[in-house]
Amino acid sequence: MGIEKCSRCGFCKVNCPIFRVMLSETLSPRGKMILLKKEIMDEVFYICALCKSCEENCPAEIKISEEIKKIREKLIKNKKETEANKKMIENIRKFGNPFGKIEEGKIPRELYCC
Amino acid sequence: MGFLEEVKKIVENENVSESDLDKVVYAFDSSYLEGKTNFIIWPRNVDEIKKIIKIANRERVKITLRGGGTGLVGGAVPENSVVLDLSKMNKILEINTDENYVIVEAGVILDDLNNELENKGLLFPIRPGSHAVCTIGGIIATNAAGINAIKYGKVENWLIELEVVTGNGDLKIVKGDEIKVFCGSEGLYGVITKAKLRLTKSIKKTTISKLALxxxxxxxxxxxxxxxxxxxxxxxxxxxxxxxxxxxxxxxxxxxxxxxxxxxxxxxxxxxxxxxxxxxxxxxxxxxxxxxxxxxxxxxxxxxxxxxxxxxxxxxxxxxxxxxxxxxxxxxxxxxxxxxxxxxxLGGKISGEHGIGKLKQKFLSENEKERIMSFKKRYDPNNVFGELEWV
Structure with a gap:
């Protein structure tokens, strides 16, 4: 189901880990659907855990995480990428993990998450 | 100093936004209306709200109140106004199991409250369809009903006391008959910041009958x-x-x-x-x-x-x-x-539980408009809150 079916009911926010911590509508799945409908491309689409909890509660059965992935692809094509994202990919290529060089018994200094 | 600069001194910078993205998103609620906002404020306590409203009253800045943003009639849609989002006022302050009441801040989500109460064998029984997302302040402002209204009635039946910041920025404790003025007032007379709610015992048994008619x-x-x-x-x-x-x-x-x-x-x-x-x-x-x-x-x-x-x-x-x-x-x-x-x-009401908001004002009778204006005069004389299309 596409984003045109979004009625902005807000049920997607219920278990969204980003919204529950940040309490910002703009960072919530509903906020992102509003931005998508307005065709606004922004790095805010990287602030999503792709956990799909929003999809569990969406009455219109919108594949929200798929929509966000598509936008991320477009953002990368347009060179709109976060520094954290670049670093994470570089670390995976170089060290096989997103944290960079890990010394035995030590916690990585920078923690990146996809 | 302008309103925004003064507000920034009251709340930390992260609790006020004039970003283009936020302005786009906060122009909506769950209705089909689209509004326009200048900036968004997330107050964290009643003292901040009092100060913000005092400045808004002095500077004649319009404020639109927002809870879960699940309203269906545009009550939280701003019209060239500042959005005051109560989401960060989300603390359950007291659960009293002897006298069966709870004191909560306005931004507490209804299901979060009932999840806490369930552990103590208690329940706030009003259950609108948006129970997982809506806030206590929002359901008081709309006097919500819901699926169990036939037994439990509306929110107004479950309120003991409200804390409200009026249009002058004054703090008011609302009790008795006056509760019915603010319950269902849809953010027109003041900011509901805190509520003392009556509770019932949690439901132990459920049976159902399903009839094809x-x-x-x-x-x-x-x-x-x-x-x-x-x-x-x-x-x-x-x-x-x-x-x-x-x-x-x-x-x-x-x-x-x-x-x-x-x-x-x-x-x-x-x-x-x-x-x-x-x-x-x-x-x-x-x-x-x-x-x-x-x-x-x-x-x-x-x-x-x-x-x-x-x-x-x-x-x-x-x-x-x-x-x-x-x-x-x-x-x-x-x-x-x-x-x-x-x-x-048919002698009915155009809204049984969602409210009038911006979508249904043209259906208000002259008596209803007069009633609203008399309370506006008393609690919000400079019309800081809400938009009335006939004013």
Whole structure:
């Protein structure tokens, strides 16, 4: 189901880990659907855990995480990428993990998450 | 110094935004309206709110209040105003198990509250469809009802005391009859910041009866039979039942907190509850995303239901209190006026639980407008809160 079916009911926010911590509508799945409908491309689409909890509660059965992935692809094509994202990919290529060089018994200094 | 600069001194920078992205998103709630905001503030306590409202009153800045943003009539849609989002005032301050009350900040989400209360064998029993997302402040401002209204009534029946910041920025403790002024005031007279709510014991038992109906006479007979025993009486029309994957027919689902229902097996009850709770979702996914909430006297239901059937719109509702949710497609919004005119002719209300907001102001009577203006004069003389189209 596409984003045109979004009625902005807000049920997607219920278990969204980003919204529950940040309490910002703009960072919530509903906020992102509003931005998508307005065709606004922004790095805010990287602030999503792709956990799909929003999809569990969406009455219109919108594949929200798929929509966000598509936008991320477009953002990368347009060179709109976060520094954290670049670093994470570089670390995976170089060290096989997103944290960079890990010394035995030590916690990585920078923690990146996809 | 301008309003924004003064506000920034009161709340930390991260609690005020003038970003373009936030302005786009906070121009909406769950209605189909789109507004415009200058910036958004997330206060964290009542002292911050008092200071912000005092400045807004002095500088004649308009404020639009927002809870969960789940309103369906545009109450949280800003009109060239500043959005005050209460989401960060989300603390449960006291649960009293001896006297069965709770004190909460306005931004607490209803289900979060009930999850906490469940551990102590208690319940705040008002259950609107948006119970997982809506805030306590929001349901007080709209005097919400919901599925169990036939037994538990509306929010106004469960309020002991409110803390409110009025349009002058003054703190007011609201008790007694005055509670009914602020409950259902839709953010027009002040900011509800804190509430003391009465609680009931959590529900121990549920049974259900599900009836397929051949006509409205059967519906009325069933309502009469169950009205004093049931906690919820939900009607589903043929069109809605087909969207739910049921055999297309009119149904009445009656819920009881004792053994009165025919269905007693937990699994079967849960199956029916899932269908009932999925009605809104089924209608939205079939493009009927505009929901209305007219209410008539229960005796007038057959006339109303026959007319809605003629209009060809899917509908369901809390028939025990005469409240029907009629759904429309976005392109059919203009047809809602016909429904409201019919409801007023039947002596009913255009809104049983969603409120008037920005969408239904043209249907207010002169008496209702006068009542609103008299309270505006008393609590918000400089009209800091809300937009009234007739003013």
């Amino acid at each position: 051949n006509n409205y006479e059967e519906l009325m007979k069933a309502i009469k039979e169950f009205k004093d025993k049931a906690v919820a009486l939900e009607f589903i029309d043929e069109m809605t039942s087909s969207f739910l994957g049921m055999q297309p027919a009119m149904y009445l689902i009656a819920e009881f907190e004792d053994d009165s229902g025919d269905i007693k097996e937990k699994e079967e009850i849960e199956k029916i509850m899932r269908i009932r709770d999925g009605i809104y979702a089924a209608l939205v996914s079939n493009n009927y995303s505009i929901i209305t909430d007219p209410q008539v006297h229960v005796d007038k239901l057959p006339i109303l239901l026959k007319e809605i059937k003629k209009m060809g719109k899917p509908h369901f509702g809390h028939v025990g209190i005469g409240l029907i949710h009629v759904h429309f497609k976005p392109e059919e919004v203009g047809e809602t006026d016909r429904l409201y005119e019919l409801v007023l002719k």
